[in-house]
Amino acid sequence: MLQNHAPRYEPSTKFGIAFNPISPLKSSIKFGKAKTEENPMAVENFLEEEEYETTLRTPSSVPNYLADEDEDELPSAETPEPKFGDPGFGKGKPKVQPGTPRARLTPIDEYYMVYIKTLTGASAEALSMIRERNETNLDLVVGGFPTIKSIENRMRKLKKLGMVFAERHIGTGVTSYSLTPLGIDALESAGYDIDDADTLIGATLERLHHYKNISQVGAMFAAGLFEDSLNVGPVPIENLVSEKAMRGASAPLKAELRKLRAEGQPGDWGPRRELELQRATLKAQKSGDWTQFVRTSPAVLTLPIAASAGKKFKGVYEPDLAVILDDARTGAKARNLLVEIELSKKSEPAYHAIFKTLEAEFAKPLVYSGAVFMVIGEMVANRIRKVNAEGKYGLIESGQVQILPITYRDGTPLPAPRRITVGGN
Secondary structure (H helix, E strand, O other): OOOOOOOOOOOEOHHHEEEOOOOOOEEEEEOOOOOOOOOOOOOOOOOOOOEEEEEOOOHHHOOOOOOOOOOOOOOOOOOOOOOOOOOOOOOOOOOOOOOOHHHOOOHHHHHHHHHHHHOOOEOHHHHHOOOOOOOOOOOOOOOOOOOHHHHHHHHHHHHHOOOEEEEEOOOOOOEEEEEOHHHHHHHHHOOOOOOOOOOOOOOOHHHHHHHHHHHHHHHHHHHOOOOOOOOOOOOOHHHEEEHHHHHHHHHHHHHHHHHHHHOOOOOOHHHHHHHHHHHHHHHHHHHOOOOOHHHHOHHHHOEOOEOOOOOOEOOOEOOOEEEOOHHHOOOOOOOOEEEEEEOOOOOHHHHHHHHHHHHHHHHOOOOOOEEEEEEOOOHHHHHHHHHHHHOOOOOOOOOOEEEEEOEOOOOOEOOOOOOOOOOOO
């Protein structure tokens, strides 16, 4: 009769260690056993006896550093969304700890946050247009836009980290993103200029919708969607100047003018801007470098607005967006574009004032060489064309003013808002 002669397992106690491989999740290690008759070779430890436990990680507790960090799960609808550091943060995933990929800002995160800082109110679609997809261990497709879903997941992560604020427009259903004070601080600590940072916290629905479309147009420039219509390739984010940035650049000069007016002296923006243009021109002529014309005097991006009649300048005119294209500029004529996002009709006198301002600006194009009116539908576009014809400005015919539709990332124009006719009108 055959018998099993395999040696019987006995826990090893060599060197004072008891280890049981049959129960690998826990082992007990003891040091400093006193000499006894049973163990005469033990080395006495004069330090306080301590007991150490080592726990082997189970597969579910090992963080997957190759996982796509965009794949955060939606928070439960029954429980409030946990905040960073609270129990349950990252529910369904390994517990998030500082230092892991999910608990820190990556360079890609900062890239999107910089765009949100520059043109606040960006939607996931706009953010998906500002950079191309790179090869990853999980996605070998290179080029093209990232999926909108991946952007939404990234924004959800940044929201959990307290970096961004999300606001959903109840009319359009589109969610727009802006930086929180913590997000602005994070960019500043990373070395970014945050002077022009804005937030949508507390914004009205009208302002939210307007900012969302400004950001959409900025993303169209960043994606190079104007190569055919304007002969403009992809524009770097730093070459997109928001209205708030223009106001900030011109604020010191405006303060000087207010002081002059308070003293009874002339304090119009037109003559003050003309002085800045003369200074910037002399500097460019002396150095031979015209590419820095606007960057050395960013206040000149703010125009003096013309009155409805005559050539007298009054007030200031800051467009929704300025697109800096002077990187290849070689002479006095600028290449930059002034962009207006027209979602609703202005009055005809208001458009006449804008066209008079543009007419004066393009006669001496040191700052802007053209203007683009971005519209949704034909209603606003028809009024702009009508004003150009009535005033005999000829700016549309010369190509200095163009009217283009705001589009999705596939080039499809955004649909015009549906309106209900009331009272048979």
